[in-house]
Amino acid sequence: MPLTNCEKITVNLDNDRSYDILVGGRLIEFAGKLIKPHLKRAFTVIVTDENVAKHHLADLQAAFSNQEIECEAIILPAGETSKKMATLEILLEKLLAFGVERNDVITILGGGVIGDLAGFAAAILRRGVDFVQIPTSILAQVDSSVGGKTGINSPHGKNLLGAFHQPKLVLADIDILDTLSDRHMRAGYAEIFKYALINDPEFYLWLLANGQKLIAGDKAARQYAVVKSCQAKALIVGLDEKELGIRALLNLGHTFGHALEAHCQYSERLIHGEGVAIGMVLAFEFSAFLGFNNGSDIEPIKQHLADIGLPTNIQFEGLQPLPSAAQMLEFMLQDKKTQQGEMTFILAKAVGKSFVEKNVDQQLVLNFLKGKNFK
Ligand SMILES: NC(=O)c1ccc[n+]([C@@H]2O[C@H](COP(=O)([O-])OP(=O)(O)OC[C@H]3O[C@@H](n4cnc5c(N)ncnc54)[C@H](O)[C@@H]3O)[C@@H](O)[C@H]2O)c1
Ligand SMILES: [Zn+2]
Numbered sequence: 001m002p003l004t005n006c007e008k009i010t011v012n013l014d015n016d017r018s019y020d021i022l023v024g025g026r027l028i029e030f031a032g033k034l035i036k037p038h039l040k041r042a043f044t045v046i047v048t049d050e051n052v053a054k055h056h057l058a059d060l061q062a063a064f065s066n067q068e069i070e071c072e073a074i075i076l077p078a079g080e081t082s083k084k085m086a087t088l089e090i091l092l093e094k095l096l097a098f099g100v101e102r103n104d105v106i107t108i109l110g111g112g113v114i115g116d117l118a119g120f121a122a123a124i125l126r127r128g129v130d131f132v133q134i135p136t137s138i139l140a141q142v143d144s145s146v147g148g149k150t151g152i153n154s155p156h157g158k159n160l161l162g163a164f165h166q167p168k169l170v171l172a173d174i175d176i177l178d179t180l181s182d183r184h185m186r187a188g189y190a191e192i193f194k195y196a197l198i199n200d201p202e203f204y205l206w207l208l209a210n211g212q213k214l215i216a217g218d219k220a221a222r223q224y225a226v227v228k229s230c231q232a233k234a235l236i237v238g239l240d241e242k243e244l245g246i247r248a249l250l251n252l253g254h255t256f257g258h259a260l261e262a263h264c265q266y267s268e269r270l271i272h273g274e275g276v277a278i279g280m281v282l283a284f285e286f287s288a289f290l291g292f293n294n295g296s297d298i299e300p301i302k303q304h305l306a307d308i309g310l311p312t313n314i315q316f317e318g319l320q321p322l323p324s325a326a327q328m329l330e331f332m333l334q335d336k337k338t339q340q341g342e343m344t345f346i347l348a349k350a351v352g353k354s355f356v357e358k359n360v361d362q363q364l365v366l367n368f369l370k371g372k373n374f375k
Contacts, residue, residue: 138188187273
């Protein structure tokens with residue numbers, strides 16, 4: 001069957017680094033053909049994790065061999081704990097052992113963890129090799145595979161070691177999501193909802209009406225939301241690739257969310273999108289606390305997230321026992337937006353009206369957190 005219903009979004013960057021994101025069904029079958037023009041020789045190394053490999057590696061290998069592209073595969077342990085220096089070192093040594101040269105292209109098949117980790121490996125291997133990305137989780141399709149942020153975590157905090165390194169091509173295969181767990185599907189939804197809350201009230205209404213259908217597996221709804229999200233992110237990244245200004249908006253919910261993730265030591269107690277869901281509610285509540293909005297959006301947002309099956313407050317079981325307000329503040333000060341101890345938050349005047357607020361007083365943050373029952 002030919003490739004049909006595939007949509008293209010271009011991320012516009014300078015110095016010939018612009019690239020396309022293709023969104024559609026069954027894209028993995030066509031991966032060999034679509035990636036081939038980016039290869040200088042008929043060779044690639046696939047980097048994936050054990051869960052994704054079980055379901056999709058054979059299809060990708062077949063797609064390469066159909067095009068007479070030789071490929072090797074590196075299968076890493078799944079989960080956030082792989083985003084660390086020790087795994088990065090293993091990956092780099094394996095890539096070198098497979099003879100990856102400066103002009104080769106690495107194929108990254110996985111969710112945000114494998115994308116961030118292997119993208120960072122590509123950024124530093126032989127001072128930078130190219131890569132293409134086949135994001136396999138909804139979170140990776142709508143967020144992490146767009147925009148070139150790569151990296152790993154440190155015991156000091158999340159994503160503290162990394163590089164900007166853009167892919168040559170992204171293939172977001174909607175059908176690949178069929179094997180994703182419900183929990184990760186819901187978690188990825190939080191990032192989709194984030195785009196609506198940032199600057200798209202129409203998309204917000206669409207999600208209120210169609211979000212549950214999307215979660216339940218409706219392919220048309222899925223594709224629409226992935227395309228909308230990639231367009232939203234591509235636009236912002238095209239304007240501010242290195243996050244000197246408006247790209248920070250994409251962190252809505254993340255200052256609180258990352259602190260909660262750090263408290264859970266990046267474990268399965270709280271996965272990223274769940275932290276973002278709670279974090280977005282906290283960001284709207286903090287905005288109301290500071291007097292930027294009247295709080296009327298908070299209940300509908302919470303209700304929708306709850307309908308989707310996402311946590312909406314810090315009573316969430318995975319967070320217990322809760323950190324103290326002082327510990328939360330400590331985690332939040334590790335945020336990359338903190339400069340000379342001055343905290344920056346993404347706040348909202350209303351749904352679709354988010355903004356960057358600099359120099360937020362730490363005492364106000366503490367007062368807010370104490371009011372939220374962080375002791
Ligand atoms: N670089 C960025 O701009 C950016 C943006 C947002 C998030 N992130 C990062 O992304 C990470 C989270 O990504 P994630 O939620 O995709 O996590 P993940 O990569 O751990 O994937 C979630 C789980 O689903 C499994 N999985 C993935 N695709 C599957 C599929 N199609 N079928 C079956 N199982 C599948 C994985 O093995 C894993 O167990 C975090 O580390 C976060 O910091 C990065
Ligand atoms: Zn995120």
